[in-house]
Amino acid sequence: MIYNLSEIEHIAKTIISSSKSNILLFYGEMGAGKTTLVKSLAKELGVQETASSPTFSIVNEYISDNNKVLYHFDFYRLEKEEEALDLGFEEYLTQGDWIFIEWPEKITSFLPLNAQKITITTISADKRQLTLH
Numbered sequence: 001m002i003y004n005l006s007e008i009e010h011i012a013k014t015i016i017s018s019s020k021s022n023i024l025l026f027y028g029e030m031g032a033g034k035t036t037l038v039k040s041l042a043k044e045l046g047v048q049e050t051a052s053s054p055t056f057s058i059v060n061e062y063i064s065d066n067n068k069v070l071y072h073f074d075f076y077r078l079e080k081e082e083e084a085l086d087l088g089f090e091e092y093l094t095q096g097d098w099i100f101i102e103w104p105e106k107i108t109s110f111l112p113l114n115a116q117k118i119t120i121t122t123i124s125a126d127k128r129q130l131t132l133h
């Protein structure tokens with residue numbers, strides 16, 4: 001699927017209805033649009049506003065208007081996989097909440113095999129290609 005920002009809401013809806021898992025892994029280079037898509041997904045799931053950006057912390061917790069919990073991880077700054085364990089990463093995975101992970105490449109040992117992988121590729125300044133796999 002190719003999309004621009006005006007179509008991102010539709011893309012978010014499609015992802016939510018077709019995801020094979022509550023755990024979503026976002027692959028794509030810097031600036032591909034991972035955070036932008038996660039924010040759109042959070043909005044689609046009823047999150048009113050995002051408190052802080054995970055640029056400054058590894059995990060952010062969002063609460064939707066019907067009290068569903070969403071976790072947004074950004075592992076870009078992780079230096080060693082083991083740091084994820086210090087955050088209690090494995091416990092998060094077992095709760096059944098929505099979990100969105102940027103830079104999953106940084107924690108390959110701890111990724112659930114059946115998670116939904118999403119790759120975003122830059123096509124042009126405003127167009128992105130999305131692959132679910």
Ligand SMILES: Nc1ncnc2c1ncn2[C@@H]1O[C@H](COP(=O)(O)OP(=O)(O)OP(=O)(O)O)[C@@H](O)[C@H]1O
Pocket residue numbers: 003004005008028029030031032033034035036037102125126127128
């Ligand atoms: N179709 C699109 N989807 C997503 N972002 C787009 C699109 N078109 C343009 N953009 C722009 O591309 C940028 C994507 O930035 P974003 O922070 O989402 O990337 P990222 O993949 O999270 O990067 P990082 O790896 O640094 O966290 C934003 O400035 C956004 O406005």
Ligand SMILES: [Mg+2]
Pocket residue numbers: 034035036074102
């Ligand atoms: Mg990002």
